[in-house]
Structure formats: structure tokens, C-alpha cells
Amino acid sequence: MSLAVLDFEKPLYEKIDELDRLRAKDKPTSADALRLRTLEGEIEQLRREIYGGLTPIQRIKIARHMARPRSLDYVQYLFSGWTEVHGDRGFADDQACLAGYARFDDVPCAVIGQQKGKDTKENLARNFGMMHPEGYRKALRIMRNAVKFDMPIFVFIDTPGAYPGIGAEERGQAEAIARNLLEMARMPVPILCTVIGEGASGGALGIGVGDRLLMLENSWYCVISPEGCASILFRDASHAPRAAEALKLTGPDLVAQGIVDEVIPEPPGGAHRDFETTAKNIQEALRRHFAELQHKDGPTLVEERYQRYRRMGVFEE
Amino acid sequence: MPWYKKPQFTALKPRPAAQQPHKVPDGLWHRCPACLAILYMRDFVANLRVCTQCGFHEKLSSKERIEMLVDEGSFQETDATVRALDPLGFSDSQPYTRRLESTRKKTGLMDAVRTGMATIGGQRVSLAVMDFAFIGGSMGSVVGEKVTRAIERAIGERTPMLTVVTSGGARMQESTYSLMQMAKTSAALARLDDARLPHIVILTNPSTAGVMASYGSLGDVIIGEPDALIGFAGPRVIEQTIKQTLPRGFQRSEFVKEHGFLDMVCPRSELRDTVERLLSLLSGPARETTEESPASASGNGHASARAKRTGTTPPAAAKRPAGLKPKASARRKKA
Ligand SMILES: [Zn+2]
Numbered sequence: 001m002s003l004a005v006l007d008f009e010k011p012l013y014e015k016i017d018e019l020d021r022l023r024a025k026d027k028p029t030s031a032d033a034l035r036l037r038t039l040e041g042e043i044e045q046l047r048r049e050i051y052g053g054l055t056p057i058q059r060i061k062i063a064r065h066m067a068r069p070r071s072l073d074y075v076q077y078l079f080s081g082w083t084e085v086h087g088d089r090g091f092a093d094d095q096a097c098l099a100g101y102a103r104f105d106d107v108p109c110a111v112i113g114q115q116k117g118k119d120t121k122e123n124l125a126r127n128f129g130m131m132h133p134e135g136y137r138k139a140l141r142i143m144r145n146a147v148k149f150d151m152p153i154f155v156f157i158d159t160p161g162a163y164p165g166i167g168a169e170e171r172g173q174a175e176a177i178a179r180n181l182l183e184m185a186r187m188p189v190p191i192l193c194t195v196i197g198e199g200a201s202g203g204a205l206g207i208g209v210g211d212r213l214l215m216l217e218n219s220w221y222c223v224i225s226p227e228g229c230a231s232i233l234f235r236d237a238s239h240a241p242r243a244a245e246a247l248k249l250t251g252p253d254l255v256a257q258g259i260v261d262e263v264i265p266e267p268p269g270g271a272h273r274d275f276e277t278t279a280k281n282i283q284e285a286l287r288r289h290f291a292e293l294q295h296k297d298g299p300t301l302v303e304e305r306y307q308r309y310r311r312m313g314v315f316e317e
Numbered sequence: 318m319p320w321y322k323k324p325q326f327t328a329l330k331p332r333p334a335a336q337q338p339h340k341v342p343d344g345l346w347h348r349c350p351a352c353l354a355i356l357y358m359r360d361f362v363a364n365l366r367v368c369t370q371c372g373f374h375e376k377l378s379s380k381e382r383i384e385m386l387v388d389e390g391s392f393q394e395t396d397a398t399v400r401a402l403d404p405l406g407f408s409d410s411q412p413y414t415r416r417l418e419s420t421r422k423k424t425g426l427m428d429a430v431r432t433g434m435a436t437i438g439g440q441r442v443s444l445a446v447m448d449f450a451f452i453g454g455s456m457g458s459v460v461g462e463k464v465t466r467a468i469e470r471a472i473g474e475r476t477p478m479l480t481v482v483t484s485g486g487a488r489m490q491e492s493t494y495s496l497m498q499m500a501k502t503s504a505a506l507a508r509l510d511d512a513r514l515p516h517i518v519i520l521t522n523p524s525t526a527g528v529m530a531s532y533g534s535l536g537d538v539i540i541g542e543p544d545a546l547i548g549f550a551g552p553r554v555i556e557q558t559i560k561q562t563l564p565r566g567f568q569r570s571e572f573v574k575e576h577g578f579l580d581m582v583c584p585r586s587e588l589r590d591t592v593e594r595l596l597s598l599l600s601g602p603a604r605e606t607t608e609e610s611p612a613s614a615s616g617n618g619h620a621s622a623r624a625k626r627t628g629t630t631p632p633a634a635a636k637r638p639a640g641l642k643p644k645a646s647a648r649r650k651k652a
Pocket of ligand 1: 349350351352353354368369370371372373
């Protein structure tokens with residue numbers, strides 16, 4: 001098995017291993033043949049049980065899987081003519097932020113994403129997908145070009161949060177995120193955002209204001225990570241599973257809250273088990289939503305986007 | 318009842334005597350947490366809760382903050398009845414509904430922000446003043462909604478917007494709803510910006526996280542009170558991440574100003590005059606009525622041309638709040 005198995009998947013993969021061993025036997029006995037038949041049924045049932053009833057913390061584990069496809073994987077699959085660009089023209093190039101231009105079904109567009117690494121070395125370069133202020137400013141620079149050239153913007157969200165460090169504070173992490181929220185609210189081009197893994201707090205929202213918010217089935221989007229919430233409210237990070245339940249941070253919860261437009265299905269086991277099916281599902285959803293937005297004029301988009309956020313929140317008076 | 322059918326203003330009701338912030342809670346004395354000096358409580362309160370020995374700026378309630386900033390008696394509170402609900406059925410050490418109920422009782426507040434209209438030096442402004450006493454000044458749906466309405470009111474009445482921040486961040490008990498308030502308030506500020514109306518922000522101790530990654534950082538002028546903690550991530554989170562202790566003064570007002578994210582650090586004693594002066598300088602779009610040629614403005618030079626362009630007249634003489642002038646010694650002395 002090349003892919004790391006998550007704790008809750010172990011019973012399933014033990015049986016799959018057994019199946020593989022039996023099939024590999026040169027001279028299977030009649031008992032083996034019998035076992036093979038029952039095993040196949042057991043595997044199917046386990047697969048349904050495990051993946052049919054994933055808890056929030058289990059979905060979060062899939063969202064954080066090291067082999068999970070990253071923004072760049074989807075960008076290369078979904079777009080043609082991908083041309084990456086770099087730098088915020090002020091301080092540096094933030095490699096946690098992916099930015100460039102491409103075509104979506106022949107329509108020129110801008111693409112912004114958060115990019116995690118696939119291994120430790122790349123994760124260090126990508127800072128685990130945690131952007132610095134220059135990343136948010138790089139994203140803004142490319143999005144402003146999208147407005148100038150009247151191109152839609154496609155955003156892929158995958159971050160454990162904006163980076164909390166000395167340099168990030170010195171260079172105005174809060175201001176960088178806030179500026180993006182303000183500017184994205186009034187960009188007169190379609191903005192389609194998709195959470196492909198982790199959508200942690202202001203770090204995710206900082207590139208995530210738009211006309212549509214889609215979420216992969218095994219992704220999460222919340223004001224704080226379950227671990228952060230647990231350590232503050234429950235005084236112990238080990239209560240993360242409880243916090244994950246309480247925070248209602250999965251796709252279906254957020255659709256019910258009117259925050260997310262659609263949950264994009266993943267194959268059993270998650271995107272890393274079948275990249276192509278996942279990418280096709282994203283493509284289908286993005287095509288459908290983009291078709292709804294493509295011909296709206298700028299003022300309409302901006303007004304509808306305003307009303308979209310204006311409605312969010314629950315209170316009484 | 319939908320908010321637009323409500324009477325627009327409700328008077329700011331005095332709190333029960335036991336909750337009056339001006340009433341000395343433990344007798345006559347106040348011990349400064351910064352320099353440990355024992356101060357006569359009445360002097361301390363008269364000095365806007367700034368230590369007369371070391372200049373330490375103690376937190377103010379939203380009520381005290383409004384009193385020190387606006388013309389006496391001019392504040393008319395809006396949206397005072399907007400109340401938080403518990404949409405997620407959240408419970409940590411206690412259910413969110415119980416936490417809300419006990420906090421309302423304890424503080425006499427409905428939530429972590431008070432909004433309304435007031436005049437400052439005779440100039441009308443829309444006001445949003447946060448209160449740390451209500452669940453750490455955290456922003457949930459109510460704060461987001463009230464701040465947004467205050468911004469929309471500024472746009473509707475063509476007044477500047479003044480925001481006073483004190484907040485530990487978003488309210489976790491309302492989860493992603495709280496996060497969305499950052500987008501909602503920032504979108505409203507985009508409209509204020511399009512309307513070319515000024516947004517003045519005062520950052521007080523502490524101003525961090527979600528509020529700072531939205532409206533707290535989106536002022537045309539951003540003023541910090543001395544030594545206020547201002548930033549995105551909390552210092553404890555940063556220390557845990559980078560595994561080193563933070564330098565002295567990190568994320569404090571002077572530091573933030575040095576790095577270019579504060580227009581000025583202003584002691585509380587000078588805050589009101591500074592805001593009043595800024596309001597008169599930034600009193601609205603200069604080119605609002607450009608169809609009428611500014612060149613036709615005759616006689617009185619720039620001011621009248623500007624008044625003609627903007628359709629405004631210079632503000633009436635200010636009514637000063639009585640008894641709130643701080644002592645000159647309120648400046649913080651560096652130890
Ligand atoms: Zn003192």
C-alpha cells in the first residue's frame with residue numbers, strides 16, 4: 001500500500017491486505033476460495049460503513065492527508081495554458097500562495113490558490129500552505145489584473161491558517177487579509193471559490209470572498225481549527241473531536257447555514273484515492289456555477305455578492 | 318419585527334446603579350496593574366482611567382468611551398435590541414445560551430458593540446464602539462450585523478464612520494457565522510469607501526484577530542491608544558508556533574506604528590480633539606457635485622468653494638462634555 005492509511009480505515013485495509021494475500025497465492029485451497037468470497041462482501045460492507053458515516057474529525061483527517069491533491073494538481077487538470085506568476089511587487093514571493101493566469105474552457109481567467117507541499121521538503125518551501133501578508137498582497141495584485149482585463153477569478157482554498165509569526169505581524173497580516181476582504185467584495189468579475197482541503201479562519205477567507213463557495217466533501221471551513229478551539233474553550237487540544245462536532249464545519253453543515261453553495265462529492269476514501277474522479281467532479285460543478293455567473297454584468301455581480309454576505313448571521317430583535 | 322420597521326433610535330438607558338462603571342467597585346482606591354501605584358479612584362476615573370503615575374491606559378466600557386468621545390447628550394443608540402441566538406447549539410464549559418444570559422446580566426450589555434449616531438464637535442457621525450466586557454469583545458452575528466448597519470447608516474446619512482475597537486477576535490461559539498461577519502463588515506466598508514466617506518478607527522487594548530483582519534484595519538485613519546496590543550495572531554499562539562519568546566513591545570501600538578500600520582499613537586487625553594480635528598479635515602467628498610462648476614464659486618476662496626461643492630456648512634461650535642477633561646499628567650512616562 002503506497003498511501004498512508006488513517007486510523008479509522010485500518011479495519012478496512014486489514015481485510016484488503018488479506019484479500020491481496022489470498023489472491024497472490026500460487027495454490028489456493030478450497031478454504032481460501034470460500035474466504036475470498038466472504039471477504040469481498042465484508043470489504044464492501046466495511047467501505048460503506050466507514051465512508052458512509054464519517055465523523056467531522058475523520059473528514060478533517062482526510063482533508064489533511066499528506067497525499068491529498070493540492071491546488072496545483074487541480075489547476076493543471078482543470079485549466080489550459082496555466083501560466084504561474086510570482087511576487088507581490090513589494091516584499092517577496094510567497095510560495096504558499098499560488099497565482100497565475102490560465103483558460104477555463106477557453107475563457108481567460110485568473111487563478112489563486114493556497115499550496116501545501118507533498119512532502120516535508122516542499123512543505124517547508126510552501127510553509128504548509130500558511131500565507132504571509134505578501135501572499136495576500138500577491139493574490140490581490142493578480143486579482144486586480146483580473147478586474148483590469150475583465151477575467152473571472154477561480155480560487156482554491158487549502159490552508160491551516162494565515163501564518164502566525166513575527167515577520168507576518170511586522171508586515172501587517174491583519175491589514176493584508178482585511179484589504180482583500182474589502183477589495184474582493186467590490187471586484188466586478190465573477191469569483192468562484194472552492195475549498196479543497198482545509199479552510200481555516202481569516203487565512204482562508206483572505207482569498208475567499210466571492211459569488212460562489214463550493215466545498216469538497218472531505219474538507220472543512222471554520223473560524224478556528226478544532227485543535228485551537230479545543231485548547232481555548234475546552235482547555236485541552238485533545239478535545240479536538242468534540243470541538244469539530246460542535247463547530248459544524250463540514251460541507252453539509254455549512255450548506256444548511258447558507259454559507260456554502262454546494263458540496264462536491266469525493267470518491268470513497270477521499271480525493272487522494274481517486275484524483276481524476278475528484279477533479280472531474282470539481283470541473284462539472286465549476287462549469288455549472290460559472291455558466292450562471294458568466295454573463296452577469298459587474299454591478300449585478302457586486303450587488304448580489306453584497307447581499308450574499310449581508311444575509312449571513314443569526315440573531316433576533 | 319424586521320429592523321427597518323423599528324423606530325430608528327432608542328435612548329441610551331442608564332444602567333442599574335450597581336453596574337455603573339463610575340461607581341467605585343471596591344471603595345475609594347484603585348491599584349494600577351502596570352506600576353502598582355495606589356490611586357484615589359475618583360482621580361483615576363476623572364482622568365479617563367489613565368494611571369496618573371505611569372500613564373497606563375485601563376480599559377473603558379463602551380458607555381465611558383462614548384461619553385469621552387462625543388458631544389454631551391448627543392448619542393442616540395441604534396439597534397439596541399439586536400440579540401444573539403445560539404444557531405449551532407454550542408456548549409463548552411457552559412451552554413452558549415447560558416453564557417449569553419449571564420453576560421447580559423453581569424454587564425448590562427446586549428452584545429459586544431454599541432452603535433448609534435452622535436455629534437463630535439458638532440459634526441454628525443455614525444458610531445460603533447466595542448466593549449471588551451462582553452465575551453472578550455468577540456465578534457459574532459450581532460457585532461457583525463450592528464457594525465454593518467452602522468456603516469450603512471453612515472452611507473445613508475452621508476456622515477463619517479467612527480469605530481472604536483477592543484476585541485480578542487471572532488466569537489467561537491458562533492463558528493463560521495462569526496467568520497462571515499468579517500466579510501460582511503468589510504463589504505459594507507467597500508461601499509463606504511465608494512461613497513468617499515471617511516472611516517476613522519481607534520484601536521484600544523486589545524485589538525486582535527478577526528476584528529483586526531476586517532474593519533479594525535480598514536480605516537482611512539487608524540489611531541492607536543498607547544501600548545495597546547494590536548495584531549492578527551495572539552502573542553501566545555505566535556510563541557507556540559515559533560518556539561521563542563517575543564521581543565519586548567512586540568505588537569504594541571508604537572511597534573505597529575513603526576511598521577507602518579498605525580497613523581498615530583494618541584494618548585486618551587488627546588483622543589477627542591484629534592478625532593474632532595480629523596473629522597473636520599476629512600469632512601466628505603470634495604467633488605460630489607462637480608457638475609456645478611467649482612470655478613463659479615465666488616469670493617470666499619477655498620473653504621466656500623469646497624462648501625459649495627459638498628453642500629455642507631462648517632460645523633457649529635462644539636458643545637464640550639463636562640467634567641471629562643483629563644489631567645495634563647495623563648501622558649505615559651517611560652520607566
Ligand atoms: Zn500606573
